[in-house]
Amino acid sequence: MPKESSNRIDLLQGTLDMLILRTVLFGPAHGHQIAKHIQRTTDDVLQIEHGSLYPALHRLERKGWIAAKWEPAGKDLKREFKYYRLTAAGKRQLTAEESKWKQMTGAISRIMWPAEET
Amino acid sequence: MRWRRSERERDLDRELRADLELEAEDQRASGLSAEEARYAARRALGNGTRVKEEVREMWGWTRWDILVQDVRYALRVLRKSPGFAATAILTLALGIGASTAVFTVVDSVVLKPLAYRNSGELVVSWERVAFLGSDPVGPNPRHVDLWRKRATAFTGMATMSQGASGLTLGSAHPRLVGSVACSANLLDVLQVTPLIGRGFLPEDDVKGHDDVAILTYPLWQALFQGDPNAIGRTVRMGDTPRQVIGVLPASFRFPNKNALRSYRSKQAESSVPEPAIFVPAALDLSKYSWNGEYGNRVVLARLKPGVGIRQAETQLTSIQAQIEREMPAGQRFDKPGVLTAFVQPMQEAMVGDARTGLWLLMAAVFGLMLIACLNLANAQLGRALSRQRESALRSALGAPKWRLVWSSLTENLLLAAAGGAAGVALAAMGVSLFRRSSPVDLPRLSEVHVNVTVLLFSAALTLASSVLFGILPALKLLRTDPQASFQQGGRAPCGRQSKRLRTWLIGLQVFGCTVLLLVTGLFSKSLLNLLHQDKGFETGEVAIAEVRLAGGAYDADANRAAFDDGVLRNLRDLSGVRTAALVSAMPLEGESWIEDLHRVDRPQQEGPLINLRWVSPGYFETMRERLVAGRFFEERDRNLSSAVLSEGEAKALWPDENPIGAQVETENRKFTVIGIVADSHSASLKAAPVKTAYLHYKDRPPYVTVFMARGEQPANALVTVMRQAIWKYAPDVTITRVTALDSQLNNSLAAERFQTFVLMSFGTAALLLAMLGIYGVLSYSTITRKQEIGVRMALGATRRKVYALTLGEAGYPVFAGLAAGFIASVAAGRAIEKLLYGVRPVDPSVMLMVAALFLAAAGAAASLPARRAASVDPMEALRSE
Numbered sequence: 001m002p003k004e005s006s007n008r009i010d011l012l013q014g015t016l017d018m019l020i021l022r023t024v025l026f027g028p029a030h031g032h033q034i035a036k037h038i039q040r041t042t043d044d045v046l047q048i049e050h051g052s053l054y055p056a057l058h059r060l061e062r063k064g065w066i067a068a069k070w071e072p073a074g075k076d077l078k079r080e081f082k083y084y085r086l087t088a089a090g091k092r093q094l095t096a097e098e099s100k101w102k103q104m105t106g107a108i109s110r111i112m113w114p115a116e117e118t
Numbered sequence: 119m120r121w122r123r124s125e126r127e128r129d130l131d132r133e134l135r136a137d138l139e140l141e142a143e144d145q146r147a148s149g150l151s152a153e154e155a156r157y158a159a160r161r162a163l164g165n166g167t168r169v170k171e172e173v174r175e176m177w178g179w180t181r182w183d184i185l186v187q188d189v190r191y192a193l194r195v196l197r198k199s200p201g202f203a204a205t206a207i208l209t210l211a212l213g214i215g216a217s218t219a220v221f222t223v224v225d226s227v228v229l230k231p232l233a234y235r236n237s238g239e240l241v242v243s244w245e246r247v248a249f250l251g252s253d254p255v256g257p258n259p260r261h262v263d264l265w266r267k268r269a270t271a272f273t274g275m276a277t278m279s280q281g282a283s284g285l286t287l288g289s290a291h292p293r294l295v296g297s298v299a300c301s302a303n304l305l306d307v308l309q310v311t312p313l314i315g316r317g318f319l320p321e322d323d324v325k326g327h328d329d330v331a332i333l334t335y336p337l338w339q340a341l342f343q344g345d346p347n348a349i350g351r352t353v354r355m356g357d358t359p360r361q362v363i364g365v366l367p368a369s370f371r372f373p374n375k376n377a378l379r380s381y382r383s384k385q386a387e388s389s390v391p392e393p394a395i396f397v398p399a400a401l402d403l404s405k406y407s408w409n410g411e412y413g414n415r416v417v418l419a420r421l422k423p424g425v426g427i428r429q430a431e432t433q434l435t436s437i438q439a440q441i442e443r444e445m446p447a448g449q450r451f452d453k454p455g456v457l458t459a460f461v462q463p464m465q466e467a468m469v470g471d472a473r474t475g476l477w478l479l480m481a482a483v484f485g486l487m488l489i490a491c492l493n494l495a496n497a498q499l500g501r502a503l504s505r506q507r508e509s510a511l512r513s514a515l516g517a518p519k520w521r522l523v524w525s526s527l528t529e530n531l532l533l534a535a536a537g538g539a540a541g542v543a544l545a546a547m548g549v550s551l552f553r554r555s556s557p558v559d560l561p562r563l564s565e566v567h568v569n570v571t572v573l574l575f576s577a578a579l580t581l582a583s584s585v586l587f588g589i590l591p592a593l594k595l596l597r598t599d600p601q602a603s604f605q606q607g608g609r610a611p612c613g614r615q616s617k618r619l620r621t622w623l624i625g626l627q628v629f630g631c632t633v634l635l636l637v638t639g640l641f642s643k644s645l646l647n648l649l650h651q652d653k654g655f656e657t658g659e660v661a662i663a664e665v666r667l668a669g670g671a672y673d674a675d676a677n678r679a680a681f682d683d684g685v686l687r688n689l690r691d692l693s694g695v696r697t698a699a700l701v702s703a704m705p706l707e708g709e710s711w712i713e714d715l716h717r718v719d720r721p722q723q724e725g726p727l728i729n730l731r732w733v734s735p736g737y738f739e740t741m742r743e744r745l746v747a748g749r750f751f752e753e754r755d756r757n758l759s760s761a762v763l764s765e766g767e768a769k770a771l772w773p774d775e776n777p778i779g780a781q782v783e784t785e786n787r788k789f790t791v792i793g794i795v796a797d798s799h800s801a802s803l804k805a806a807p808v809k810t811a812y813l814h815y816k817d818r819p820p821y822v823t824v825f826m827a828r829g830e831q832p833a834n835a836l837v838t839v840m841r842q843a844i845w846k847y848a849p850d851v852t853i854t855r856v857t858a859l860d861s862q863l864n865n866s867l868a869a870e871r872f873q874t875f876v877l878m879s880f881g882t883a884a885l886l887l888a889m890l891g892i893y894g895v896l897s898y899s900t901i902t903r904k905q906e907i908g909v910r911m912a913l914g915a916t917r918r919k920v921y922a923l924t925l926g927e928a929g930y931p932v933f934a935g936l937a938a939g940f941i942a943s944v945a946a947g948r949a950i951e952k953l954l955y956g957v958r959p960v961d962p963s964v965m966l967m968v969a970a971l972f973l974a975a976a977g978a979a980a981s982l983p984a985r986r987a988a989s990v991d992p993m994e995a996l997r998s999e
Contacts, residue, residue, distance in 0.1 A: 031133060032140040050137055051164025054130075055172035062176060082133045 016048070016056050018101060021086060021094040024066060030073075030081035031057060057084060065090030130173055138163060184521070185528070192529035202501070203533065206494055210537025210583060212883070213490040215544030218568075218576045220483045222549045224476045225575070226566040232465050233371055233565065235309040236420075240464040241427060242378070243275070243417040243434060247457060250712070250727065254460040255413040256380030259406050261441055261457070262417055268437050271430035275419040276304040277399065280375040282391050283668060284852035286354040287341050294854055295337060296374055296391035297355065299399040305332075305366075307420050315349040315364030318398055322363075328400035331360040335368040337394040353395075356668030356852070360397060377468045377561030380416050392564070408445045413712070418464065427461050434459030468561045475873055478950055482637065485630045486880045486887075487583065492627045493891045494533075494587035496620055500898045502526065502591035523592045530588030531581075538580030542573065557872045590619065620895050624888075625931035625938075631881075631888040632939025632972060637946055638881035639964035640957050641874045647956035648867055654798025654807065655705075656742040660859035661836035662826045663844060664704055666852045678819035681848060686734060688843040689827050694835065698827040699736040702820035703729075705800045705859065706866040715811055717771050718781035718788055728767055729801060729808050730784065732815040738762075738795055740828045748778040748793030755814045761789035767809035768794045782811070789813065803866060804955055826859065833858035873953070885972070889979035892928050896983035900924060907987055908995025917988040924984035925977075932976045940965060 023034045034057075035048045060066045066084045073081050086094070141159035142152075150158060163169065174183075196203040231237045244254030245261060257265075259277065266275045278300035284292030298304075302318035311317065312332060322330050331353060333341070342348035352359050372393045421430055438457040442450070502509075509522050546568050553566050560566075665685075671677050682700055689698035703710050711730040735751040746765050761782060768777050768791070777791045789811075797807035825844065829836045837856050844853060864871070900907075907920055915923075947959025957964075 030136070032137045035137075036144075049164050050141075050162055051169045051172075054134065054137075054169055055176050058173045058176040079136070081136055082129075 014097075015101070016052065017060060018094065018097040019046075020053075020056060020060060020084075021065060021090055021097070024084050024086045025091075025094065028069075028071075028083040028085040030083050032081075034084070060084075060090070063089075063093075065093050126177065130170060134163065134166065134169065184524070188525040188528040189532065191525055192532050195529060196532065199501075202497065206497070206533045207537045207540065209490045209494060209887075210534055210580075211540035211544060213487040214538050214541025214576055214579055214583070215548065216541075216880075217483045217487050217579055218541055218545035218572060219548040219552070220476075220479050221575050222545060222568050222572045223552070223560070223566055224480050225569075225571055227560055227562045228469050228473055228476055230565070230571075232468075232562075233369065236423075237465070238463070239273075239421045239423065240308070241419050241421055241430065241461050242464050242467040243419050243430075244460040244462070245412065245438070245457060246460050247412055249456065249714070250412060256415045257417055258409065258411050259401055259415065260403055260408050261438070262415070263403055264441055265417075265434055265437055265459075268440070269430070269433050271422060271425045271433045272419045273422050274303050274307040275417060276301045276307040277401075277415045277417050278304055279380065279399065279415045280378075280393060282375075282854055283356045283666065285337075285341075285395060287351075292354075292852055293340075294391055294852065295394040298372065298393045298396045300396055301401075302398055304396070304418065307418055309420075310366065310370055312364035313367040314346055315362070317364055318396075323398040323400055325400045325402055328398040329358065329360050330363045330398065331355065332364040332366060332396040333362055334366050334370060334372075334392075334394045334396075336392075338365045355395065355397065356666075357670035358668075366396075371562070371565060373468045373561055378416050380413050408441075408449045409451075419461075427463065431459055431461040434461065470561075472560055474950065474953060475869065478637075478953070479873065479876055481946075482634055482877055482880045485634045486884050487579070488586075489627050489630045489634075489884050489887050491583045491586040492623050492630075493887050493894075494583075495590050496623045496891050496894055498530065498587055498591040499594060499620055499623075500894065502594050503898075526592040527584070527588050530584040530592075534580045534584030534588075537583075538576055541580075542568070542576050545572075545576070558869045590623075594619075617899065620899075621927075621931045624891055624895055624928070625935040627888045627891050628932050628935025628972070628976070629939045629942070631884040632936050632968065633943045633946055634877070634884045635881045635968045635972065636939065636943035636964060637950065638874070638877040639968050640947060640950070640954055640959070640961060641870070641877050643961065643964055644954045644957045645867070645870050645874045648803050648870060651799070651803070651956065653800075653803065654743060654796055655800055657859040657863050659831065659833050660740060660826055660828045661833040661840055661856070662705070662824055662859050662862060663840045663856040664854045665823050665825065665844060666854055667821050667823070668852065672821070675819055678821070679816050681851075682734065682815055682819055682823060684847040685825060685844050688847050689825060689840065692827070692836075692839055692843055694829045694831060694839075695827045696830060697736045697740045698825065699740045700734045700815060700820075700823050700825050701737055702732040702815070702823065704822075704824050704855075704862070705741075706802060706862055708802050708805075709808055713784050715767070715771075715782055715784040718783050721783070727809075728784070729810045731810055731812045732818055732820055733812050734815050737812070737826075740826050741798075741800065742828075743798055743800075744796035746794040746796050747776070748791070750793055750795070751812070751814055755792070756816050758792075758814075759787070759789045759817070760792040760814060762793045762795055762812040763791055764807065764810040764812075765794055765797045766807060767811060770809065784811065787817075803863070804870075833860060870953075870955075885975055888972075889975050892932070892976055892979040893983065896924060896928055896980050897986065899927060900983045900987040903987070904990055904995050907990045908992045911990065911992040912996060920990070921984050921988040924987040925980050928976060928980040932973070936969060936972060 019038055020034055023029060023037050029037065031050065031053060035050055035053050038046055038048050057066070057068075061068055061084070065087060067087050068082050068084050070080045071083050073079060073083075138156075138159045141162050142155040145155035145158045146152060160166075232240065234240060243257070243265065245257035246252070246254050256279075262275070262277055269275070278298050281297050281299070282294055283297050285295045286292045300318075302320050302323040305311070305317045313335065315332070317332065318330070321327055333348070338344060338348060341353065342351070348362050348365065351362050353362060354360070374392050375390045419430075421427070435458045438459055439454065442454055442457055445451075512522060513519065549566060549568055553563060556563055667678055667681065672681070686698055686700060689695060692698075709729050712727050713730050715728045733751065735753055735755065738745070738750045746768075748762075750762060751760065763771075763777065763782070771777065771782070772780065777794065780791050781788050782791060783789075795812070799805075799807055801808040801810070825840065827836055827840060837858065841853055841856050844851065907915075907923075910923075911917075911920065943965075944960055947954075947961075951959050
């Protein structure tokens with residue numbers, strides 16, 4: 001897999017889970033939608049390799065944070081996609097990870113840009 | 119599991135395909151051609167197989183996959199070395215088979231509770247009588263009567279005595295069955311209800327109303343083919359007609375006469391029929407004295423729930439003290455404390471002496487199993503070392519260590535499972551064979567079969583053995599350093615550590631083997647002692663026939679005497695018979711008819727105890743016993759009151775004087791001593807000669823008579839003609855056994871023979887295994903040390919030196935193991951001391967023989983690899999470097 005753009009950022013360990021949970025907070029989505037959503041929202045800065053997306057989805061499902069269901073979709077509802085939906089446990093997990101993330105970014109920025117803080 | 123997996127797999131496929139399609143559609147929408155779009159979509163997804171693998175790992179069921187993989191791999195590896203696999207499986211099958219078989223017997227005989235309801239409450243109550251020695255004996259019926267009336271520790275107490283009698287239905291020939299004469303409540307105490315009909319009522323247990331019988335299921339089947347109308351029919355037991363009132367359930371088991379002996383020092387009888395008919399004893403207590411009649415009955419009782427055995431025993435002992443005080447004046451003892459009581463669980467009473475022997479066999483078979491496992495461990499260790507490059511390669515390619523260990527354990531588990539399955543099949547076969555034709559009369563033999571406990575045991579054993587012989591090689595893999603093992607080139611590295619490990623294994627094997635051989639040696643020597651000791655009589659060419667005369671006409675002494683005379687005449691008339699005689703007790707079946715006997719001029723209240731035997735003239739001549747003084751019985755003694763004493767008894771009564779012509783008194787009658795016979799082991803080969811007094815048979819013609827005849831040819835020819843000679847005189851008597859005295863002697867040593875035989879086969883197997891182990895280790899180390907040996911020889915070492923070097927390698931573990939084995943066998947010897955006759959637990963000659971045998975075997979096993987090492991060509995060895 002050739003590296004296409006230099007502005008692509010490798011995801012920090014563990015952040016993908018948080019991003020997925022945040023994405024399905026809007027409503028049920030299938031794998032492709034989730035990948036596309038993250039890509040589009042970050043103006044293609046975060047390009048999700050589907051290869052890492054699916055193991056992550058199955059891991060989250062196993063932990064009970066999201067639930068999956070095959071549902072018909074598309075214009076004529078002829079095709080079925082596997083939709084992932086946030087569970088109650090997933091919502092709690094998301095809140096926890098969000099606050100952890102905020103703490104971390106806050107801490108990092110205090111070191112990087114001390115002037116702005118004062 | 120599998121179908122769920124494939125469903126998930128399809129699910130994942132579908133999900134990823136949908137992703138690819140959507141991505142391709144997106145790309146097409148942005149203007150790419152269909153082909154390019156598909157390509158781009160694949161690129162976006164990444165390596166599909168890897169994605170799937172990662173997802174699968176998320177599912178967490180790869181363990182199953184790994185197991186399947188490992189099993190396949192192990193099967194492949196084993197198929198590549200079929201010789202090793204076959205040897206390993208065979209070794210394990212034999213080891214597990216032998217252990218399972220022995221355990222089956224131990225479990226059914228010793229461990230499993232008796233097959234009665236709440237069998238833990240069932241006890242046997244004995245009487246201890248000070249002047250009868252320390253052995254508990256079956257109690258006096260009057261004493262039991264008071265126990266039953268006064269003791270509160272029991273819910274029920276029953277008495278019974280066992281015998282054998284001829285049973286006839288209609289006009290059929292009598293068949294010999296085991297009979298139990300019991301108090302009416304025996305079945306209630308056992309909590310057994312008849313399958314059909316009724317149990318005994320108290321009214322049945324009264325003389326005159328006691329002509330009833332309850333049959334066991336097998337006898338009912340044999341006599342009446344399971345016809346329910348058997349109830350009410352009449353069978354003839356001996357001379358007495360009895361009405362069948364009930365049939366016991368098929369699952370009912372009752373210990374035979376040997377298993378529940380009324381006198382514990384009594385020896386097991388050969389060929390005791392299984393109890394098949396139960397009749398009321400209908401004891402008339404007024405006929406019994408307050409002292410005596412010991413050792414004829416067994417008291418079975420059921421403890422009240424919550425009452426302990428010691429508590430019950432204390433209660434009975436205090437009743438015994440009351441009995442001593444209440445005994446009629448003439449029979450009272452000189453001092454108190456003569457009578458006490460002993461209560462033991464029924465199971466313990468039944469299993470008794472079989473227990474030690476069985477545990478010994480169990481220990482021996484475990485030792486053998488351990489040695490077999492050590493051998494396999496050694497072999498596997500060798501294989502692991504030679505496959506080190508393969509595992510190094512796997513490790514270098516990224517296989518985690520635990521996978522290597524696991525896959526090596528899988529191989530062992532497979533071997534063990536195959537061996538275990540074959541072993542259980544072998545054990546089941548062996549056990550059923552053992553039950554059908556057991557060389558020893560074990561209590562509860564009919565209950566011996568493979569059950570769930572046994573299967574669990576074998577499964578545990580299989581697992582344990584696979585871990586035992588698999589864990590060392592597996593752990594070896596953990597230490598594998600891929601780099602080092604590649605640097606070694608093609609040579610299999612043989613580190614110092616692994617060598618030390620294998621040396622230890624050899625030492626352990628030698629240790630186990632030594633202990634086993636020493637115990638075997640002790641048993642063999644003990645058996646030889648028993649067979650070759652001076653018995654005091656000669657068995658060859660003697661045939662014996664036991665006859666039971668049943669009540670009726672034979673209740674008159676004169677009729678029994680006439681019968682004896684008639685049969686003796688017929689026997690003496692037979693061609694080929696040199697001498698014929700009779701005796702009142704079967705030889706080699708222990709003490710019986712124990713009485714006290716004292717000099718008439720020195721009356722004693724409690725004289726020394728002797729065995730009384732009623733014999734005919736010619737008895738000592740037929741047995742070839744040695745006359746010490748005086749004379750043996752002659753025809754004229756018929757009208758005299760003569761007695762022949764055994765030498766020991768004569769010495770005890772007359773230490774300094776000549777007893778011939780003196781008078782002795784027993785059973786309130788006086789006899790004149792006419793002769794002294796040398797002490798003999800005719801009561802038992804396993805005990806010291808018993809003090810015996812012999813009386814002429816006309817004094818009290820026995821009901822159970824053993825006729826004996828010494829012929830000119832081997833005794834087997836006499837066996838048939840003896841039976842005919844007896845029936846010629848009286849066709850209706852029950853002949854319970856006809857056999858050669860030699861086989862009666864062999865029967866009396868059956869348990870010892872069997873134990874020695876089993877131990878010998880275990881010992882031989884252990885020795886072979888140890889030899890194989892030594893050979894394997896040495897030949898392996900010779901191969902790996904080829905270069906070293908080459909260098910040594912190039913530097914001037916002689917072939918002799920190299921030979922000695924290799925032998926020396928085996929020397930340390932062999933000698934250390936031998937020494938440790940000797941030390942441990944001292945403890946083992948102590949544990950089995952009771953089973954040995956004429957052998958001390960530490961026997962230098964046995965030790966010497968075992969050491970010599972072992973060193974010879976070890977030397978033989980080591981010499982082949984040593985010779986191979988000595989014949990290494992230094993040039994060739996160095997060139998192959």
